[in-house]
Amino acid sequence: MQDVIIVGGSFAGLTAAMQLGRARRKVTVFDTGLNRNRYADHAHNIFGHDGTPPGELLAAARQQVQAYPTVQLVPAKAQLVSGGPDDFRVTTTDGETVSGRRLILSYGIVDDFPAIPGFAQCWGKTVIHCPFCHGYEVAGTRWGLVYSSPMSLHGAVLYANWTDDITLFLDGHAIIDEERHKLEKRGVRLVDGKLRTISHDAGRIASVTMDDGTEIALEALYAHPRNRPSADLHEQLELDMGDTPTGTMIKAGDMQATSRPGIYVAGDLATGMHSVTFASNTGSLAAMGALQSMLV
Ligand SMILES: Cc1cc2nc3c(=O)[nH]c(=O)nc-3n(C[C@H](O)[C@H](O)[C@H](O)COP(=O)(O)OP(=O)(O)OC[C@H]3O[C@@H](n4cnc5c(N)ncnc54)[C@H](O)[C@@H]3O)c2cc1C
Structure with missing residues (x-):
């Protein structure tokens, strides 16, 4: 025993x-x-x-x-x-x-990784879950954040600690106008539509492409599957x-x-x-x- x-x-x-x-x-x-x-x-x-x-x-x-x-x-x-x-x-x-x-x-x-091509390959490298763990190394660069829950709205504000270039991908979620205006006032870019693919070189992200074909260059993408x-x-x-x-x-x-x-x-x-x-x-x-x- x-x-x-x-x-x-x-x-x-x-x-x-x-x-x-x-x-x-x-x-x-x-x-x-x-x-x-x-x-x-x-x-x-x-x-x-x-x-x-x-x-x-x-x-x-x-x-x-x-x-x-x-x-x-x-x-x-x-x-x-x-x-x-x-x-x-x-x-x-x-x-x-x-x-x-x-x-x-x-x-x-x-x-559980979303079925976005490139996500799994970049996970832990340039698709990241936490800025305290892996934010310092990419501070000051172009960051994206994929909306996953109302906590993501807080994330978009928190991440300004590391960079002033933040895009929040709503990925099919709706947020109220008040939240949208608050974030835009802080300089956060909001992108509607869904993420289609992540382009990368051996896990180093280059850009994301939206379902309407828009391509947005990034150095880091934060996500919370x-x-x-x-x-x-x-x-x-x-x-x-x-x-x-x-x-x-x-x-x-x-x-x-x-x-x-x-x-x-x-x-x-x-x-x-x-x-x-x-x-x-x-x-x-x-x-x-x-x-x-x-x-x-
Ligand atoms: C990509 C990534 C990077 C991260 N980087 C950092 C970082 O830099 N700094 C930091 O502080 N945190 C980091 N984290 C968070 C950190 O990894 C977790 O908080 C930590 O691993 C949690 O430890 P744990 O012991 O609870 O679980 P885990 O580390 O996940 O370990 C669970 C263990 O249980 C085993 N197990 C599961 N099922 C069974 C079973 N049925 N029987 C026997 N064994 C089983 C698994 O094989 C595993 O070994 C990161 C997370 C991710 C996803």
Whole structure:
């Protein structure tokens, strides 16, 4: 019997595993190696590691976590979950079942790319989700933002921090005249119609073409595709869910506790605010929550 089973061993899951390993707890981490930022060459805005490739960060973390003899990293996909506190059971697609007293879900989210030619090829390079992560490198250039939710109106204002050349692509969405005038007054260009293609050279964007044939040159395009949890264990466990501007999350209370006892959630799966630092933070909290609950 393990103390804690962690599903998803990336920034959130490995932070939790480290904390529990140092507390001498028996931990199994299942992971399929598909961290969300694997498309980006470098990860930014990370304490002490600004600009390090994401794969390097994770490889170092795995090595360090494995130094704790009570932690076991298993490269397998968790498929089924059952049971309750002190007897959760997680079964992988290889048919292995592990039992644990507590569960931490940190399996992240998947971005569903829109069917715009060029989008997938540019994702993480010049089609970007977050200016704090990847805005500095293209500051002062021509930026576009694809409307995805009312949050995009806030984005168009925020991005003025990095550049004064911003085009908001409404991509088939309607916004009220008041919002339109507010943005235009701030110098944001608004483009109606839908995006048809993204022209690029090996992921470096050159321009976007609208469905009426208009071509607009850009150096960076910000986009927030719809996303969904990477696995369905939360459905099997019937956990309470909440909405984010672009998807869903597992609701978390104090110390990342979910709506069911003994189950904790961390990382992108637990919030609409997505970053390595937030993932690490909630991973650490989830580990402490799980540990404390075993001491009472
Ligand atoms: C293109 C891009 C660039 C980004 N750049 C930055 C940046 O520069 N700085 C920054 O702070 N943030 C950045 N982010 C955000 C950052 O990637 C996420 O916030 C972070 O990866 C979340 O960590 P996580 O541990 O919650 O999930 P993830 O890193 O997505 O990891 C989830 C893990 O769970 C595994 N998994 C999924 N299902 C299962 C299953 N059933 N069984 C076992 N394992 C499973 C996956 O394979 C994966 O390893 C970027 C995001 C994107 C999309």
